[in-house]
Amino acid sequence: xxxxxxxxxxxxxxxxxxxxxxxxxxxxxxxxxxxxxxxxxxxxxxxxxxxxxxxxxxxxxxxxxxxxxxxxxxxxxxxxxxxxxxxxxxxxxxxxxxxxxxxxxxxxxxxxxxxxxxxxxxxxxxxxxxxxxxxxxxxxxxxxxxxxxxxxxxxxxxxxxxxxxxxxxxxxxxxxxxxxxxxxxxxxxxxxxxxxxxxxxxxxxxxxxxxxxxxxxxxxxxxxxxxxxxxxxxxxxxxxxxxxxxxxxxxxxxxxxxxxxxxxxxxxxxxxxxxxxxxxxxxxxxxxxxxxxxxxxxxxxxxxxxxxxxxxxxxxxxxxxxxxxxxxxxxxxxxxxx
Amino acid sequence: xxxxxxxxxxxxxxxxxxxxxxxxxxxxxxxxxxxxxxxxxxxxxxxxxxxxxxxxxxxxxxxxxxxxxxxxxxxxxxxxxxxxxxxxxxxxxxxxxxxxxxxxxxxxxxxxxxxxxxxxxxxxxxxxxxxxxxxxxxxxxxxxxxxxxxxxxxxxxxxxxxxxxxxxxxxxxxxxxxxxxxxxxxxxxxxxxxxxxxxxxxxxxxxxxxxxxxxxxxxxxxxxxxxxxxxxxxxxxxxxxxxxxxxxxxxxxxxxxxxxxxxxxxxxxxxxxxxxxxxxxxxxxxxxxxxxxxxxxxxxxxxxxxxxxxxxxxxxxxxxxxxxxxxxxxxxxxxxxx
Numbered sequence: 001x002x003x004x005x006x007x008x009x010x011x012x013x014x015x016x017x018x019x020x021x022x023x024x025x026x027x028x029x030x031x032x033x034x035x036x037x038x039x040x041x042x043x044x045x046x047x048x049x050x051x052x053x054x055x056x057x058x059x060x061x062x063x064x065x066x067x068x069x070x071x072x073x074x075x076x077x078x079x080x081x082x083x084x085x086x087x088x089x090x091x092x093x094x095x096x097x098x099x100x101x102x103x104x105x106x107x108x109x110x111x112x113x114x115x116x117x118x119x120x121x122x123x124x125x126x127x128x129x130x131x132x133x134x135x136x137x138x139x140x141x142x143x144x145x146x147x148x149x150x151x152x153x154x155x156x157x158x159x160x161x162x163x164x165x166x167x168x169x170x171x172x173x174x175x176x177x178x179x180x181x182x183x184x185x186x187x188x189x190x191x192x193x194x195x196x197x198x199x200x201x202x203x204x205x206x207x208x209x210x211x212x213x214x215x216x217x218x219x220x221x222x223x224x225x226x227x228x229x230x231x232x233x234x235x236x237x238x239x240x241x242x243x244x245x246x247x248x249x250x251x252x253x254x255x256x257x258x259x260x261x262x263x264x265x266x267x268x269x270x271x272x273x274x275x276x277x278x279x280x281x282x283x284x285x286x287x288x289x290x291x292x293x294x295x296x297x298x299x300x301x302x303x304x305x306x307x308x309x310x311x312x313x314x315x316x317x318x319x320x321x322x323x324x325x326x327x328x329x330x331x332x333x334x335x336x337x338x
Numbered sequence: 339x340x341x342x343x344x345x346x347x348x349x350x351x352x353x354x355x356x357x358x359x360x361x362x363x364x365x366x367x368x369x370x371x372x373x374x375x376x377x378x379x380x381x382x383x384x385x386x387x388x389x390x391x392x393x394x395x396x397x398x399x400x401x402x403x404x405x406x407x408x409x410x411x412x413x414x415x416x417x418x419x420x421x422x423x424x425x426x427x428x429x430x431x432x433x434x435x436x437x438x439x440x441x442x443x444x445x446x447x448x449x450x451x452x453x454x455x456x457x458x459x460x461x462x463x464x465x466x467x468x469x470x471x472x473x474x475x476x477x478x479x480x481x482x483x484x485x486x487x488x489x490x491x492x493x494x495x496x497x498x499x500x501x502x503x504x505x506x507x508x509x510x511x512x513x514x515x516x517x518x519x520x521x522x523x524x525x526x527x528x529x530x531x532x533x534x535x536x537x538x539x540x541x542x543x544x545x546x547x548x549x550x551x552x553x554x555x556x557x558x559x560x561x562x563x564x565x566x567x568x569x570x571x572x573x574x575x576x577x578x579x580x581x582x583x584x585x586x587x588x589x590x591x592x593x594x595x596x597x598x599x600x601x602x603x604x605x606x607x608x609x610x611x612x613x614x615x616x617x618x619x620x621x622x623x624x625x626x627x628x629x630x631x632x633x634x635x636x637x638x639x640x641x642x643x644x645x646x647x648x649x650x651x652x653x654x655x656x657x658x659x660x661x662x663x664x665x666x667x668x669x670x671x672x673x674x675x676x
Contacts, residue, residue: 076629133496134495134496134500148595150488150489150493151488155488156597157472157596157597157598157630157633158471158472158597158598158599158630158633158634159597159629159630159633160597161594161597161627161629161630161633162472162595162596162597163595163597164594164595164597164627164630165594165595167590167591167594167625167626167627168506168590168591168594168595169508169587169588169590169591169625170507170508170509170510171508171509171510172508172509172583172584172587179627181590181624181625181626182624182625183587183625184590184594184625245510246510249507249510249521250507252505252506252507252519252522253505253506253507253591253595254595256499256502256503256505256506256522257486257500257501257502257503257506257591257592257595257596258495258500258595259494259495259496259497259498259499259500259501259502260495260496261496286519286520287505287507287519287520287521287522288505288519289499289502289505289517291414291497291499292495292496292497292499292502295495295496295497295499296496
């Protein structure tokens, strides 16, 4: 079955990545194009189709040879129907039948899953989560998202929304996250939270080093705060430490509730290394059951920017595996909920 | 298969409950005896065997007719081996091969699962959780425990410790739970936490109504605080409200991470009704994703004190279901991990 070919599509707010792979996730060809979301769904979907054709050409694969296409998209989505419902990152998109339209344009069955779940499946199938039967994936970036693998299968819950570990509560009061929840992990430990805290302190006359860095290389971001801390500004370093400690509370909640074999950490803030992860793991250790903490490997993602597209391949593969007749993948029925 | 008979055994710190049931969990006979844990494992296991024989006699069932016995015991346990490892509620017990010894004494295969997981399975199979494919169970009592049902199956995680939802973190600082974790749900919202907070306030000269009630009907418990609040002591009512709000943070974490169809709430503190659950559900609502909150039914347990024993029946049934030869249940091999 080494002849099986898949397309993995990562539809982001600013760019689209298409990978053509074999069934083992080896990349045979790729294409990157801008999303230009403001042009509306029709133009963007046409651009996705064109990028799939281009990536297939790079891979010397004829489009009809592609067994299935998987699409990773910002949530919320309706995975069962293959529809994008109301993504905050794609303004003006509302109930777009993405999987169905792609199927029509490419003649290839398409399935849809949200981006954090795709990255989770990607790391589990092809990356740092390989071999772990029960696994969590957490991406720490401007927001905090995640996914859950139970018994080697993506666990999506009642309506596909499971794995929102960034919105576990970590405090009674405090800042509000992008989704409007007071005191959740994302409100304390995301890149957005770190930058907001720094802006507050600068407005109050503090963090001169961070302010200077942001002036030279705007805008002020979590990375600015991290760099200022590395350059010796103690109050900037303390912001990163505090975010790490809240991340540790979240990790402890995950460890105690899920008793996973692994937690794979991805997202841009992983570049902060021990400055963030040191305090996180220390707090997680002291607030987890000893055996459960020993059971879990906390590891960094291996797939980087390819995680979501490769996970989309794995989702497409699992829903359109080679059957005896090979006919199932040509049906127009919507993909089944997993 | 209406002739299948099971024994469900709830081994608690102070009492032992044995139920003889059919495969549908209908109780045919029962027996209650004191645990007297200080007498040591041998005496307690002999008392369990005697109670099984007595309950079977009440049910007019011959002991060899019992297909399997399930035992609910305080954790931590080794479910795969059927051993009790080091339960804080059974002082002096250490690596007791409970399932194996019961098998020898009764001639009936025995399986072991921790008490919160058993109550979870009981509610899912026979109680308030019937029909929900993805479900959480939370018991709020002196401590806070729980269990997780994924795809109609008990989810136990890497080493059987999943579902410790009482130890999800809800604050950076604050009191410590019985397991030594700072700032977890149990440290804020358990019966122990409520009573401790009241004692602190009485020591500081507050809560005269609660203090008076505790004097008339010692010891001071969470129930004392609740009753004082019901009788008009505002500060006592505020303690219950605050515990409920922390419970709400925990519920929101569960809803966002698991997107379950139901959360079944059990344990002694359910007697507080809306005084505890009102603020809990309000906080859970404002801190959960709207769709996930709409997906979940938050319901009270239906099985009361029988939950753990009935869940032990369900665990025994699932591991010793009628096979074609009927021989499997006579093997001496340890029960398999689920």
